[in-house]
Amino acid sequence: MSAGAVLVGMEVHLQLKTKTKCFSASPYHYxxxxxxxxxxxxxxxxxxxxxxxxxxxxxxxRTGLALGCRIADVxxxxxxxxxxxxxxxxxxxxQYDQPLCIEGAIEIDDDEGNPKTVRITRAHLEEDTGKSTHDEGGDKSRVDLNRAGAPLLEIVSEPDIASAGEAVRYLEALREIVAYIGTSDGNMQEGNLRCEPNINLVFENGDKTPIVEVKNLNSVRNVGRAIEYEIVRQQKAYDDDNQTMENTPRSTRGWDDDREVTVHQRYxxxxxxxxxxxxxxxxxxxxxxxxVETERGALPELPRARRKRYCDDKGLSAYDAEVITSDPAVSHWFEAVLAGDPARDAKKVVNWMTGELLRHLNDKKIHLDEVGLTPEGLGEIVDLEAARTINTRTAKELFREVIESGASPAALVEERGLSQVSDRGPVEAAVKAAMEAQAQAVEDYRAGNEKARGRVFGAVMKELKGRGDPKLVNEVLTELLG
Amino acid sequence: MFGFDDSLDLPVAEMAQRVRDKDNPLTASKLVETSLLRIETLDAAYGAFLRRTGDLAREQAAAVDAKAEAGEDPGPLAGVPLAVKDNLAVPGVPLTCGSKILGEYIPPTWATSVKRAVDAGACIVGKTNLDEFAMGSSTENSAFGPTRNPHGTAFVPGGSSGGSAAAVASGMAPLALGSDTGGSIRQPAALCGITGMKPTYGRVSRNGLVAFASSLDQVGPMARSCADARALLEAIEGVDPLDATTRGYDTAAQNGVDLGSLRIGRVTEFALDDVPGGEPAQAAVERVRSALFETGATDAELSLPLVQASIPVYYLVAPAEASSNLARYDGVRYGHRAEGGADLMDLYARTREEGFGEEVKRRILIGTFALSAGYADAYYKKAMATRAALRAQFDSAFAECDVIVSATTPTCAFKIGEKADDPLAMYLCDVLTVAANLAGLPAVSVPCGKTAEGLPLGIQVWGPPGRDGLVFDVAEQLEAMDGCGYEAPEVTS
Structure with a gap:
């Protein structure tokens, strides 16, 4: 038998990050x-x-606008x-028949990496329920009403998702968008993003398997697994028992995380x-x-658009664009560095951030907003280095100093005279002095020992207290060593 | 009256003024003690109160007196004893709604309307009886027994605010709060010979009023006179941040209408010519209309055909909302919980079977049916569409007239038990009142004479939305006519 095409529509419940509940002044937090x-x-x-x-x-x-929805007048x-x-x-x-947000879309990549649009049917606001827990094997149930009344945005997609991978990327894209616009934590473990995929298969002869809604999914990974499982199960039920929409009602199945299967709950x-x-x-x-227009104007650039711009206009690789936009805080910081001077070399900024900066954050186990260094400070370092006012070594030393203090690197360079020696006069004097001091090395080099050149170079830099422009030093050295 | 201290029989404004005046010997405490004594003496015969709140009343009275003593103004209702229908929350005082299902439930917060009356100086002397969840027209549906009409204890006081009506009519309390979903203030006011007013929907907060039918429910005043009722309304009305359906309305009394040249609407469909026993009420209407014409008012004959649909519309919309509003009484969080439920569904079923009375169950079933898939279009949605059309008919009517005058009820009070087994006959008691709820209009019932058996009749004045002051102004004219206005009942016990 032929393999059916996969149709997945997603129902997502997104808890909005308000201080109080949807219809009362009671506070809410997890x-x-x-x-x-x-x-x-x-x-x-x-x-x-x-x-x-x-x-x-x-x-x-705000969320509806970020998803490209039309906002209802009433x-x-x-x-x-x-x-x-x-x-x-x-x-x-x-909200039953007049949802707040109507007809939007989320852009994802399909399994071949090509862009694909998943249409959003509607998104409506509603209140969350409380939480029931049932004693394992016992006869007690408990109800916690903390979550009851928290605001939820239910986002319903069209069945445009055609694979488990697309479903995962849909959820990741949605989560990334809400993180960027700050409307929800989008955390599946804490339950502020919950999703129920509706899955069925359609065959070339027009047959369709009955739609199955899967519940109890507490991670994006499990959403993917549940869909994979359903694709295989539904294909088998069709092949073996000719199970179709005509002869079998829709049903709800629950994800069993231990056995990694879906289990029938009810028709x-x-x-x-x-x-x-x-x-x-x-x-x-x-x-x-x-x-609505005010809210539209207040939306930040969304991550997918931002990545495209970084690749197209800033010359970043797809990988670098992905890394630098994966966390909204990091992405906004990066934007702030570029905003200081649009001509700054984005690739250099990425290198600083993914190298020295992230290493520092990881070592100290702190967040970006806890470092002293400002985006403008990093911008100055990049600029000083690009203008060859300082060399790489000085740049790194400066970075380590201002990461904590937050002092202006440019001011420090000025104050301490750290700028690189790139005038020919002093460099030539230093080279001559080094050649005198390292006469043996000069002789060795001239006798054909290439390595001896490094000793002379080191001596020049020492003469210049480490601030010599390496390029210029090399030029002069080559000239005078002959 | 009754050999009691008669300061409790003063007009409310005067009573309160004497309490506010620190040089006058009348105190809030005195008024409260008089009221509590009258309740103690009389209520065994009437059963108006489900609970007396003597300690609370004395505490509130002491606070009022202390304020007056200190030269502060204790408010326009200073020291006036207030009876509160037992579907309005008073913190710390059990709330029953006339039902077993609430068990020993004690609310933690105030109903806004009650709190505002207390802030104006009123003192709560007790919680009054009602048809269970305000569903009824006779106060016979209370799980705690019926209330009796002070003008004849074999007769019903009307309902559902029958306890509040009997409390005011018998002089136990000069003011009472009621709630009106389809006539539950006006109909018992008429049958007990007092004034009862349903404000424009949204004028008074519903916060803390146990919901029956949210789009129809409105809290309102019950008193011996229009002036007293108006004083209570002015204390409780106004926008409430805890009720999103409240609106601010201009409280200006006449809103520019010259009372001498009023156009008095006569709605053809409200005529009682064909109603058995309707003659005395119809005659009372004719009498007050003629008297109004003598003062220069003119007759405006109107037809509102959809008024005839108001009972079926009401008995779909109200039960539909009720079926949802009463879902919370499930035995899980508060109130009565049945013993021995085998599982969750069984717990729900037993709790609700035991806790609700017959009429409440009947309306939950009607409402659930009316909202069900496959039936909602034919019932609930059709009723809502008709309701909207009825509202439009009233809008047009109020272009032709300033107020509408009608009877409040087709007949006087009936005997206890007379209609208890005939829900449809009971529903028809509301035929002259429900349209005001469906259209959100203000309407007041004032006493207008008695039948040959000595039972009171009420006349109703209806106005356009927000014109509550106008409605009171016209009602005050009726009240002043010969044979109209409050008369204390003969003590019948």
Whole structure:
């Protein structure tokens, strides 16, 4: 039988980084003691009402814009009704038929490395549920409502993803975008990015396998593995049992991390009946176009565009562009160095940052914002070296000094007279003095011992206190040694 | 009255003024003690209160008196005893909603409306009985027994704010807070012979009001006169950061309308000619209309055909919202929890089976059905579309008239038990009130005479959204007419 083409649509729940919850003033952060981040609204106490946190809307709009979405002029809230202990009100406030963000896209690379667009259907804002834990083998369940009411952006893609690798790159791209724009931590382990791929296969004869939604995925790697597993499982079910959409309902399967398989959970015989209706406690929300434009204007350059620009305009290799943009803080720092003088050699800056700077951060186990060195400081070092005002050795010494102190390298060079000796007069005098002092070496060299030249060169540099312009020293040395 | 100290029978403004005046011997503590004594003496016959809050009232009264003593203003409701419907939260005081499902639940925070009344100087003397979750028109649906009408204890006080209505009518408290989702303030006010007002939707915060149907619920005042009711409304109204549906409205009384040349709307569909037992109410309407015309008002005949759909629309929209609002009573976090649940679903089912009464279950089922896939289009969505069209009809109507005058209820109070087994007959009690909730309009019911058996009738004044002051102004004129206004009941026990 023929192998089916893979169709994967992704549902991502992204927790937005607000200080307080989506519909109440209760604070939210990860890792607090159970049920300490609640209030009457979060707990669903009788008479407590939701009040919209406009910061959640702002972060959702910012994310939607970064994903190329259109922002709705008017949006509204709906109740999604179902019973579960971690859903304190018995309904979730969500958006049913008027999502905040409509039709966007994420650019990824396909498995051959060619650019590919994954279309985003919609992204809507909703509140998170609490968390249930069940005792292993015991009869107790516990509910923690800390997470309940935290703002979530649910981002739904079209089934444009055609492989496990594309799914992984889709998630990585999304995570990178939200890290750049600062709207979410996008951390799957902490649950602030959760994803449920919908997977099926389509065959040349038009047959389709039933769509499977996979849950319990707690890492990007497992998303890839689960898709790989489903591709094989669905192909086999089609080949062996002719299982198709016509004869088998959609289902939900859970990822079993230990056995690395997906396990059947339930069939979705018909669409779940959540009895959606407009949330009467919250008026519809009109979005001011001027606000949207302000947010659009405040978006930083996104990582994919930035990498392309570095390769096309700054002459960086794809590898260097990738390395320097992989962390938004590093990327913004790099940008700041280049911004000081657009003519600065980007490759040189990358070398400093991926070499000396990252080594220093790793040695000291500190973050970029904890070093004294400023982007302008590194820019000065690069400039001083490029102008041959200082040599590489001085540059490295300077770097080690200002990385902690944050002092201006240019000022230090000025103050201490560290600039390289690149005037012919003093260099010639130094060469002559060295030749006199190292008469034996001069003789050896002239007798054909190439190595002896190094001794003379070292003596010249010593005469110049290490600040001689090596290029000029070599020139003069060659001339005088004959 | 009743041989009690009669300072509790003063108009609220005067009562409060005497308390505020440090040279006047009347104190908040005195008023509160009088109110508590009347409750102690009378409430065994009426069952208006589910809980007396004597300690809280005395504490609040002492604070008011201390302020007055210190020369500070304790507020426009200084020392006025207030009865609070038991679906409004008072921190530290058990909240039942007339239901078993809330168990021993004690709210941690204030309902905004109650807090504002207290901040204005009111003292809470107790929590009043209601139909369970405010679902009913007779206060017979309370899990804690019925309340009786002070004008005849064999009769219902109306509902769902029947406890608050009986408390005010019997003189136990001069002011009460109620809630009105389909007539639950106005209908019991009419049946108990007092004034009850449903403000424009969004005028009073719903924060701390246990939700029945969120798009219809509104907290409002119940009192012996329009002036008293207006004083309470002015204390509790206004934008609340904890209720996103509140709006600021101009409190200006007349909004430029000349009361002498008012156009009085008569809605054809509100006529009671064909309603059995509707003659006395219809006659009362005619009487006040004629009196208004004598002062220069003019008649504006109107037809709002969709008013006839208001009962079916209401009994889809309200249960739909209720089915969602009441989902939180699941035994997991607070309130009643059934013993012996085999699993989660069983725990839910048993808890809700035991905790909710018949009428609440009926409405949860109706609402769940109306929202279900495959039925929502025919029921919930159609009802919402009709509701929007009804609103539009009222908008047009208020271009033709300044206020609408109608009866509040088709008949006077009925006997306890008379309609208890006939939900449809009970639903029809709301036929003259629900449209105001569906359209978000302000409407006030004022007492307007009695039937031959001595049971009160109410007349209702409706206004356009936000014109609550106008509605009160017209109601005050009706109240002043012969045979209208509050009359203390004969003590019947």
């Amino acid at each position: 890792g607090a003691d159970p049920n300490t981040l609640t209030d009457p609204t979060v707990m669903g106490l009788p008479g407590a009402l939701p009040v919209l946190n406009h910061e959640a809307v702002r972060l959702a709009v 949006t509204k809230w709906d109740r999604k009704n179902y019973f579960y202990p971690d859903l304190p009100k018995g309904y979730q406030i969500s 979705k015989e018909s669409a779940d009946d959540y009895r959606y209706f407009p949330e009467p406690d919250l008026p519809p929300l009109e979005i001011d176009p001027a606000f």
